[in-house]
Amino acid sequence: MWTSRVLRLPRKPFSELDYARHMPEEYVKNVQRVVPRKVWGERFGAPPIVRWMVHPDDAVPSSKRPWEQDELQASLKRQNKYHEKKVSRKFLELRHSQTKQISDQDWTFFMGDxxxxxxxxxxxxxxxxxxxxxxxxxxxxxxMHAKLVTKFSDDELKRLGVSQTLIWEEQPLSVEKGQVKLVDPNDNQPCNASWKLSKAGDEWVRVSERTGFEIPIPTQAEMTYDYAQAEKYIDVEGKDTPADEVLRITFKPKLMAFEEEIMESFGIKENRQRKPTYWY
Amino acid sequence: MFFRIINRIQPCTSQQRLLSRSPALQNSLLQQFFDDEENFGKQELRAKKRPGRSWTNEELRLKSSEDLHKLWYVCLKERNMLLTMEKAHKATARHFPNPERLDRVKGTLKNIEEVVHERNDAYYQLETGDSASAPKRTVTSFMGFTYEKRAEEHYSPPGEGQKGYEVPYLDDDAYLMQKLWNEKELCKERDRKDNLARRQLANDEMKHYKRGGRRTFDRLEDLKVYQ
Structure with a gap:
């Protein structure tokens, strides 16, 4: 009953649109190295002691994706430093991230905007x-907001024997500090936007606070690491299950435990009676 | 034999050819332990070669028990293949492309277990009134902590002192242990709050010159940071 009621609620695009949407959470934690190195559990009711690879307070969000090579190197470096200090019983000041992620409901910027x-x-x-x-x-x-950078240091250039090449690299613009604003399609002027329920009450739309006009979400916003557009995703041969096959209902309720059902399907018959056991 | 083959994995094409000629990869049964040869030594897989996300619980609930059983073994084989490839790449100090594949398969396996548990739970609740998960008991340890402990299954009934219980009144040792423990926790909490206040007080200049916080206060309002 609750599921059907929840399904009837309008879908919230702001909590679904994310580039790292299908990246497993464990994987992201692992590349950030925010995983325990060792856990001393079973302490007769006392809470477990955890030695971290990188302490969760020390994981500061970066402008690059955590699984990118540079970012991975930085995390590993920090991990080694943390361990080094712990082993030599020295103090290491944790970085304690200052930035707080803006909530889904208040976030209005997407790719292609x-x-x-x-x-x-x-x-x-x-x-x-x-x-x-x-x-x-x-x-x-x-x-926009790009600066000229070189990817190699002077020593490396000398060693490789190549002349210096400069490239334009875009720099991040903070939404929190108001360095960018969405453009209202009505008058092509910058505006603040917010999420509102449409008049029919079945859809969340992004509207300009100044004029009240809807700012449509571009198709590019759908892009994730796996696909540019969900409809255009091509199944990997031999690995992915086709979507219609996934959604085909084969479930038939039976008054049986899972194991009994499998045994029945394999024709295994078990006549022995289970002895009583004691749980303590 | 295995290691010799694995050690040959290299990004260059000549090595790939060498690998494909090895008898192990021509054997179709053994081949199932290895990834597609096109993926060997890649930094990142092409989108066409990258499998998608893991199965969600909602999708798995649509499937019959036989289907879940089959899917479990398909995913288990895939996980074994990925673990083989990961080990091979690590042994030759290569970058294993797209390691998130492993987490995705593990996610599916975890979800299948959850859905099977849900079904068993519903069945046992209906038939016996008990949950499918192992029962938990609240016990008091010799140190005086009262906590939830997962019970274990035994063939024989509990003997003397084998079964733990919750104790309302602690003995002298446990009582003292708890007193000291609580005192230590209180001190830790006080220090944590102190550190938090100092961090809030410190500005960039203080960090740069390694200067400490303020020591004397003329007004009570300034002291509030430390409370």
Whole structure:
């Protein structure tokens, strides 16, 4: 009953649109190294003692994705430092992340959105969001707010014998600090947006607070690590189960335990009686 | 034999050819322990070669018990394959491409267990009134902690002192232990609050010059940070 009632509620796009939507939580924790190194449990009721790889308070959200190579290296470095200090019984100040992720309901920026940059040398120019980082409340705007960087140090360039090459690298723009604003499609002016239930009450829409006009969500916002668009996802041969096969209902309720049902399907007959056991 | 083959995994194509010619990979049964040869030594798999997300509980609830049983073994084989590949890549100090595949398969396995448990639980609740999960008992340990403990199954009834119980009044040792424990926890909490206040007080300049916090206060309002 509760499930059907919940299913009838309007779906919330703001809690579904996420690039890392299908990344397993354990995997993300593992690449951030926020996993226990050792747990001393079974302490006769006293809470377990946990030695972390990287202490959860020390995991600071970064502008890169946690599974990217650079970020992984940084996490491993921090992990070693933490362990080193622990072993030599020295004090290591944990970084205690200062940024607090904006809640789903209050977050209105998605990939492919038209935004206006309000700071820096591109102040007043409009562009599309190329990447969103929810953990740090930052967005990257396509070809805006970029700086010239070189990927190699001088020593490396000398060693390789190549001349220096500079590339433009986009810098993050903070939503929290109001460095970007969404563009209202009605008058092409920057605006604050918020999520509202539509008049029919069956859909959450993003509206401009100034004019009340709807700002439609671009299709690019659907993009995750696995696909650009959910409908255009191609099943991997021999690995993925096709969607219609997944949704085919084969469940038939039987008054049997799972094990008994499997035994029946394999034709295994068991006549022996179970002896009583004691739980303590 | 296994290790010799595994050690040959290298990103260059000549090595790939070497591997494919090895008898182990021509054997179709043994081949199931290995990934597709195209994926060997890649930094990241192409989108076409990257399997999707794990099964959710909602999807698994649609499936019959036989289907779940089959799916369990399909996923178990996939997990074994991935573990083989992970070990092979680690042994040769290579980057194992897309390690999240392993977590996805493990997620499916966990979800299947959950759904099977749900079904068994419903059946046993209906038939016997007991849950399918192992019973829990509240016991008091010799240190005076009262906690939930998962009961274990035994063939014989409990002997003298084998079964733990919840004790309303602690003996002298346990009582003292609890007193000291609570005192220590209180001190820890006080220190934690102190540290939090100091962190809130510290600005960038203080961090840069490694300067401590304020020591003297003229007004009571300033002291509030420390309370």
């Amino acid at each position: 038209q935004v206006e940059v309000l700071v820096g040398k591109d102040k007043g120019r409009q562009g599309t969001i190329s990447r969103v980082n929810r953990a740090t409340n930052e967005v990257y705007v396509d070809q």
